[in-house]
Amino acid sequence: MSLENLHNQSFPSKTILDWKAKAEESLKGKSVESLQSATYENIFLKPLYSREDEKAPSEYPGESDFRRGTNPLGYIKNDWKVAQRIPYSTMEELKVKLTSAVGKGQTAISFDVSKTLFESDNDISSLSLDLVEKFPFAIDSKGMQPALLAKLSGANREKISGYIGSDPISLFSEEGILSEKSLKLWFENICAAEAIFPNLRTILINASTYQDNGANAVQELAIAAATGVFYLQKFIESGMDLGKILSKMIFKFSIGSNFFMEIAKLRAARIIWSKIAEAYGAGNDNRGMEISAETSIFTKTIHDPHVNLLRAGNEAFAAVIGGIQYLHVGAFDEITGCNSFSERIARNTQLILKVETHLKNIIDPAGGSWYIEALTGELAENAWEFFREIERYGGILEALKTGWLQNEIATVRNKRMQDSFTRKQSIVGTNVYANLDETVPALQREKEEAILVTQSITDLINGEEPQFQQLKKLSSGVKIEPITIKRLAEPYEKLRKRAKEVEDRSSSTPILGIICLGELKQYKARFDFMRGFVSAGGIQAVGSEPIFTNEQAVNFIANQKTQHFCLCGQNEQYETIGHKLVKTLKTKFPEKVFYLAGLPKEDHQAQWKQEGIEEFIHVKSNCHETLSAILSEMEVKADAKA
Numbered sequence: 161m162s163l164e165n166l167h168n169q170s171f172p173s174k175t176i177l178d179w180k181a182k183a184e185e186s187l188k189g190k191s192v193e194s195l196q197s198a199t200y201e202n203i204f205l206k207p208l209y210s211r212e213d214e215k216a217p218s219e220y221p222g223e224s225d226f227r228r229g230t231n232p233l234g235y236i237k238n239d240w241k242v243a244q245r246i247p248y249s250t251m252e253e254l255k256v257k258l259t260s261a262v263g264k265g266q267t268a269i270s271f272d273v274s275k276t277l278f279e280s281d282n283d284i285s286s287l288s289l290d291l292v293e294k295f296p297f298a299i300d301s302k303g304m305q306p307a308l309l310a311k312l313s314g315a316n317r318e319k320i321s322g323y324i325g326s327d328p329i330s331l332f333s334e335e336g337i338l339s340e341k342s343l344k345l346w347f348e349n350i351c352a353a354e355a356i357f358p359n360l361r362t363i364l365i366n367a368s369t370y371q372d373n374g375a376n377a378v379q380e381l382a383i384a385a386a387t388g389v390f391y392l393q394k395f396i397e398s399g400m401d402l403g404k405i406l407s408k409m410i411f412k413f414s415i416g417s418n419f420f421m422e423i424a425k426l427r428a429a430r431i432i433w434s435k436i437a438e439a440y441g442a443g444n445d446n447r448g449m450e451i452s453a454e455t456s457i458f459t460k461t462i463h464d465p466h467v468n469l470l471r472a473g474n475e476a477f478a479a480v481i482g483g484i485q486y487l488h489v490g491a492f493d494e495i496t497g498c499n500s501f502s503e504r505i506a507r508n509t510q511l512i513l514k515v516e517t518h519l520k521n522i523i524d525p526a527g528g529s530w531y532i533e534a535l536t537g538e539l540a541e542n543a544w545e546f547f548r549e550i551e552r553y554g555g556i557l558e559a560l561k562t563g564w565l566q567n568e569i570a571t572v573r574n575k576r577m578q579d580s581f582t583r584k585q586s587i588v589g590t591n592v593y594a595n596l597d598e599t600v601p602a603l604q605r606e607k608e609e610a611i612l613v614t615q616s617i618t619d620l621i622n623g624e625e626p627q628f629q630q631l632k633k634l635s636s637g638v639k640i641e642p643i644t645i646k647r648l649a650e651p652y653e654k655l656r657k658r659a660k661e662v663e664d665r666s667s668s669t670p671i672l673g674i675i676c677l678g679e680l681k682q683y684k685a686r687f688d689f690m691r692g693f694v695s696a697g698g699i700q701a702v703g704s705e706p707i708f709t710n711e712q713a714v715n716f717i718a719n720q721k722t723q724h725f726c727l728c729g730q731n732e733q734y735e736t737i738g739h740k741l742v743k744t745l746k747t748k749f750p751e752k753v754f755y756l757a758g759l760p761k762e763d764h765q766a767q768w769k770q771e772g773i774e775e776f777i778h779v780k781s782n783c784h785e786t787l788s789a790i791l792s793e794m795e796v797k798a799d800a801k802a
Contacts, residue, residue, distance in 0.1 A: 176210050183207075199421060200376040200572055203538050213534040221524045226430040227536055229483045230448035234523035241322070242510045243268035243298035243452065243486040247498060251282050258291065264504070265511045268298040268322060268486060273308055275611060278626050285311040296322025298452060298486045300364055300412065302331050303342075303612035303631060306349045309357065310620030317357050322486075323410045323452065324357075325364025329387050333560055334369055335610045335631045336642030342612055342634065347394055349617045354404060356617070361410045361450065363391055368414035372458045372645045374573025377416075377425040381543035383565070384411055385432050386556040392440065406437060406446040414456040415475040415482075420535060422475065423526050426451060426482030428540040432547070452486035453479040460495055461649040463600060463656060464589025468492035473509050480519050481526050495647075496601045566641040573646060580648055581784035583696075590649045591783060594695040600656070651784055652696055658791050659698025666798040670791070671722040672755075674703040675713050677729030677737065686728045686757040693777060697787030703728075710744045717749055723797060724790055726755040726777065734760065739771060746772030753793065 180192050187194070195207040206213075219225070222232035231238050244266055248254035254271060269291060277284040292315045301308045305326040312320060328346045332338045353362050367384040375383070388409065395405045411429065415422045430449045437447040455475040460468050469492045476489045491498035491506045498506075514520045526532045550559045559565040579585035586592045610631040615624055659670045672694045676683040683706075691701040704716040717725060725745075727738060734756070742754060759778040760768055768776070777786060 176208070176212065179208065199418070200575060201378045201421070201539065201542060203535070203542065205535075209530040209534055211530060213530050215534070215537050221527070225434045226448050227427045228524040228527050230430065230450075232523075234483075235520040236523060238485070239267075239514070239520050240480065240484050241268040241296060241298060241486045242266050242507060242514075243270040243488050244503065244507045244510075245488050246271045247503070249276070251277060251280065251284065251286070255287060259288070261507065262291065262295060265507055267295065269295050270298040270486075270488060273299065273301045273304045274608065275304075275628055278304075278307055278311065283311060284308065285314055287312075289315055293319035297324050297360070298322050298488070299324045300366060301326050303328075303610055304626075304628075305346075305362070305613070306353075306615060306617040306620055307613040307626035309349075309353055309362075309617055310626075313356060313621050318359060320357050321359045323361035323364065323450075325362055325366075325410055325412075327364040327366040327369075327387065327412075329390070329556060329560070330364075330366040330369040331610055331631070332637075333640070333643045336640055337631060337634060337637040338557060338561065338640055339631075339634050339637035341636050342614075342631075345614070345616065347398060350395070350408070351398060351400060352617050354400070354408060356621075361408050363395075363405070363409045364412060365391070365409065366412045368412050368454060368456075369643055370569060371414040371416060371456060372647075373569055373643045374458060374576055374646060374648075375569045376572045377418075377421055377428075377539055378542045378546050379569060379572065380413065381425060381429055381432060381539065382546035382550055383556065384413070384429065385436060385543070385547045386550040386559070388433065389436060389551075390556050392436075396440075402440060402442055403446045406442055410450040410452055410485075412452045412454070414458070415453050415479045416456045417459045417471060417474065419474060419478050420532060421539075422478040423482040424532055424535040424539050426453070426479070426484065427526070427532070427536040428543060430483070431536070431540045432543060435544075451484045452488075453482075453484045454488040455479075455490045457490065457494070457645055458647055460490065460647060461587060461590050462495050462653050463649070464593075464595055464598065465493045465496070467589045468494075469505065469509075472506065476509055476513060480513050483524065493601070560640050561638055563641050566643060569643065576648060577651065581651070581782050582780060583783050585648070587649050587652065590652045591696045592692060594656075594692070594698075596695055596698065596700060600660075655696070655784065655787055655791060656698040658795065662791065662794045662798045666794075668721055670697075670699045670794050671702050671720065671724075672699050672790070673717065673720045673722050673725040674701050674757075675707055675716065675725055675727050675741075676704050677707050677727060677733045677741075679706055682733065683729045686730075689779070690726055690728055690757050690777065693781075693783060694787065694790075696783055697791060699787065699790065710741055713741055713745060714748055717745065717752065723751065723793065724753045724755070726757055727773075728757040731758065731760075734758070739767070742768070742771045742773060753790075 183192050192207060196204045198204055219228065221228040221234055222230060242265055244261065246254060246257050246261060248257060248271065258269065292312065301324050305324065308324060328343050350362050365384050365387045367380045370383050371380050392405060396402060433449040434447040455472045459471050472489050476487060479487055487510060489506045489509045491502035493502045550556060553559040553564055580587060580591055583591050589595060611628045612631050613626045614629050615627060620626060662670050674687055674690055676687060687703055694701050707713050745754060753774050754772055756768060756773045756776050759776050
């Protein structure tokens with residue numbers, strides 16, 4: 161007997177049809193297709209992917225459409241840059257922290273650009289030349305790009321590398337104004353900077369703005385493509401060489417929580433851009449996409465902030481697998497203001513991926529995965545169709561001016577929010593498993609107003625002092641619907657804030673009294689559900705002793721300061737003793753509000769409402785809406801007490 165025959169005897173080959181037949185057997189009449197799940201991108205994920213789902217054989221990395229990366233050797237030859245944005249309040253602090261960071265694993269110069277960098281003799285031009293000429297930059301300079309470039313022009317300009325980019329369309333969309341005059345100046349400055357800084361990328365396409373507003377991956381990819389095409393076309397019309405334009409461009413993406421979708425997104429982005437560059441006549445050497453990635457702010461929370469460590473780790477891992485050139489991992493407390501500890505942990509997250517998991521030694525680890533390859537292809541196709549739709553509106557600017565693009569993003573964001581309200585989408589530590597004992601830090605800073613430098617880079621290099629103007633106060637410009645950061649957890653965080661204000665005004669914790677019917681085993685499941693449900697709004701569930709009589713329930717309510725109570729037990733108890741109990745309690749305490757844990761049959765609901773039940777709280781309830789209503793009543797009572 162040959163080894164092959166032995167193998168076939170021990171492990172008989174099976175087809176995908178064999179698997180489907182066996183699976184449908186266990187599904188008892190349901191089809192395998194019923195197990196598909198829909199994503200926010202309107203892509204339906206199958207329960208099993210096979211070779212049949214690979215529409216075309218994967219090419220080698222560094223070839224053709226670059227889905228597998230722009231370099232044949234991946235990170236082995238060109239490792240991604242650790243580009244943690246350094247927070248600072250003074251120029252001196254920035255220099256100290258940056259010097260420390262590069263000694264501890266940071267490999268790019270990255271920070272937010274503020275007016276502080278230009279306001280004293282000790283300005284950004286005093287940054288050590290050893291840093292400036294040794295490490296690449298990774299900076300979204302927003303409206304202050306010409307001032308920053310001018311200040312750095314005193315260094316060896318050929319040694320300044322990386323990117324100091326700006327995306328005026330993204331900036332305008334955040335602030336709700338489109339200024340043609342400012343856009344024209346930006347194009348002129350980029351053309352001038354091309355000769356001054358030959359090895360620096362200056363044209364940024366910042367798709368993070370849209371992802372952090374709730375956009376899905378299809379929208380994010382299409383908007384990035386449309387913005388890139390707009391800039392590409394304008395620079396070509398100005399006479400700039402195609403290859404030079406492409407070498408100046410870099411794309412920035414936020415990485416969300418859907419692990420495989422985010423990997424596929426980065427791969428699909430390279431496919432789309434390579435096709436666009438090819439259509440413009442670019443050669444193979446100029447069709448690759450340079451990517452800077454950052455963990456998403458949309459997914460982060462104020463409450464239980466250490467969970468953000470896990471979220472950021474997941475997102476950073478997806479970014480590295482997807483293929484990037486620069487990466488920023490947000491600190492777990494970046495919303496409220498980070499410190500040296502959280503900054504170090506964020507940086508070390510990248511170093512673990514590099515050094516301990518050895519991802520820098522693997523070429524395209526996602527390549528060949530039937531699931532990821534299929535998802536990459538479907539994302540690219542859907543994003544291409546959405547890109548064409550943007551172009552049918554007249555391009556990215558017109559799509560923003562009409563408000564159509566904002567509405568498309570809002571539709572997806574509202575669906576995400578609605579799923580979090582019904583807890584179909586879990587936010588650990590916020591709408592599930594909330595910790596009411598934690599101390600919540602206050603927000604340390606508000607978002608700064610967007611600033612524009614209104615001069616040419618040439619004038620600034622020649623000695624003019626930068627002049628700053630708030631973007632929102634521009635006299636010329638078209639007002640549009642702004643695209644601002646809206647984190648998924650914000651509505652629940654506002655509930656928790658309201659609950660804290662109720663506690664402060666009334667000097668007592670917001671409480672929902674739970675009337676526990678019967679023995680522990682009879683009410684525990686629903687009691688645990690109710691405790692988790694109301695804690696998402698900062699409300700504490702206080703349970704009674706096991707209740708067997710109306711008198712026990714009356715005594716429990718009489719000894720509680722709260723106005724809100726919930727009956728909690730099994731359906732059988734509701735039918736045998738629940739109706740009579742509710743009538744008694746409502747007669748005895750007409751000012752109290754009573755809820756029922758669980759959802760009675762539809763033909764029984766009217767009777768419960770008539771007897772005094774305000775609402776039914778169950779797994780399909782709108783958690784946010786229910787808690788908001790309860791807190792509104794608590795606020796009225798707290799105001800009356802104050």
